[in-house]
Amino acid sequence: IFWQADESGPPLPLYGDTVQERAKGIDFFDKRYNSWVWGEGDISQDDFNDDGHDDDTIASYTKIENNGGDGSHCHFVGWHYDVFPSCNNMHEIDLSYRHDRLIGHGYYRNVWIREDKTHVIKTMSFEHDFDGEQYTNQGNDALVMEKLTGSPLVVDVYGYCGTTVITEAISHEIAGEIVPSDYDDDDKGESNIQEESPDGDLKSDNKLSMDEKLQIALEMAESLADLHGFKDGVIVHDDVQPEQWLRTSEGVLKINDFNRAEVMLWNNEEGKYCKYRNGGIMGHYRSPEETQDLPLNEKIDVYSVGNNFYAILTGRWIYDGYSDRGAREKINNHELPFIDPLYRNHTYAEGALARVIEFCYVYDPEERPDIFKIVHVLRLAIHEHQFLKTRKQENDPDIVGHKLEQFDSLIQSLKVD
Known part of the structure; x- marks a missing residue:
């Protein structure tokens, strides 16, 4: 079992202030790596709030958690409502300056870049009400970035006030490389539904090499592992899709947009995290438990990052050609997005x-792997892929078939753990 802690073996490197930092210096193949570096966050009794918030807030959240099946023993972690505003600095910014320009927008926010191009300002769109929900959601975004300042895989926050945040400027979205041909969700038609490649001609719709595809998949998984394994409590991103990752000029892939993030509550009576609900929601990128309004935890991110991997492999969006309603029906029925069978044995990396x-895509979240296992198998896949490349065996059908059988055995052992 590779991901559990093991005191045997060579000592940890001496550099670094924490065990986690020091462990990052050991080889990823060391079976202690995942446990030391990505060990799931622990909540001690001093780290959650029994009170400190008004009764209406506690009652409201208790009701939500009762719906999730965890009852009134669920409590906010101690830092859940930490706020670190820098409003004075924010109010000094003049967005009427002619060199400031709008470079992007999402459903809730507009993104402005400053003249020096070192930072961007995200402001609320006027189409939305400036209400308590929005202040909470945008505050979540700033809080998660602040708490994960130490992670090189999370966008850096420079300032926050109300519904506005200032972050480092990263202009390169990798979504366009993963799925080069974009489309409007409202204009999807059944004509784009994928079918098996004719005459065995397997071709991805993107131009990424298999080295790049495996590396991007690993980087995405590692950034989610920083959230799920945060030392002060599990954080669920809750909106995993390719557009959430940006590539810096130094080549670092970073995750951002945490306004839907869920800081999971802690049940000290049972010593576990409390599930929550979002309400039944639509969308191609949702897990079965989300579309059916079932209790949720961090496993929804694992299912959704599988959708990202699908796009990375094929160059297409999942359920391409289906409406949100049609995709929801397929998700609920566990009809998985079409993957050409040729991918399974074409090359080792693709397989x-x-x-x-x-x-x-394991349907039951209780049986679905955690993100740490996904990181683990991707590291092993990259290691084996590079090994076969150096021997010029990555396309040898007999060797590829044997190696993929070993990979199947590894995954199966992780499923039954």
Whole structure:
């Protein structure tokens, strides 16, 4: 079992202030790596709030958690409502300056870049009400970035006030490389539904090499592991899709947009995290438990990152050609997005990534792997892929078939753990 802590073996490197930092210096193949670096966050009794918030807030959240099946023993972690505003600095910014320009927008916010191009300002769109829900959601975004300042895989926050945040400027979205041909969700038609490649001609719709595809998949998984394994409590991103990752000029892939993030509550009576509900929601990128309004935890991110891996492998969006309603029906019925069977044995890298996608798509969240196992199998896949490349065996059908059988055995052992 590779991901559990093991005191045997060579000592941890001496540099670094914490065990986590020091462990990042050991080889990823060391079976202690995942446990030391990505060990799931622990909540002690001093780290959650029994009170400190008004009764209406506690009652409201208790009701939500009762719906999730965890009852009134669920409490906010101690930092859940930490606020670190820098409003004075924010109010000094003049957005009427002619060199400031709008470079993007999402459903809730507009993104402005400053003249020096070192930072961006995200402001609320006027189409939405400036209400308590929005202040909470945008505050979540700033809080998660602040708490994960130490992670090189999370966008850096520079300032926050109300519904506005200032972050480092990263202009390169990798979504366009993953799925080059974009489309309007309202204009999807059944004509784009994928079918098996004719005459065995397997071709991805993107131009990423398999080295790049495996590396991007690993980077996405590692950034989610920083959230799920945060030392002060599990954080669920809750909106995993390719557009959430940006590539810096130094080549670092960073995750951002945490306004839907869920800081999971802690049940000290049972010593576990409390599930929550979002209400039944639509969308191609949602897990079965989300579309059916069932209790949720961090496993929804694992299912959704499998959708990202699908796009990375094929160059297409999941359920391409289906409406949100049609995709929801398929998700509920566990009809998985179409993956050409040729991917499974075409090359080792393609076969391994196809298997990781299926691993993420385990229907029952209790049986679905955690993100740390996904990180683990992707690291092993990259290691084996590079090994076969150096021997020029990555396309040898007999060797590829044997190696993929070993990969299947590994995944199966992780499923039954």
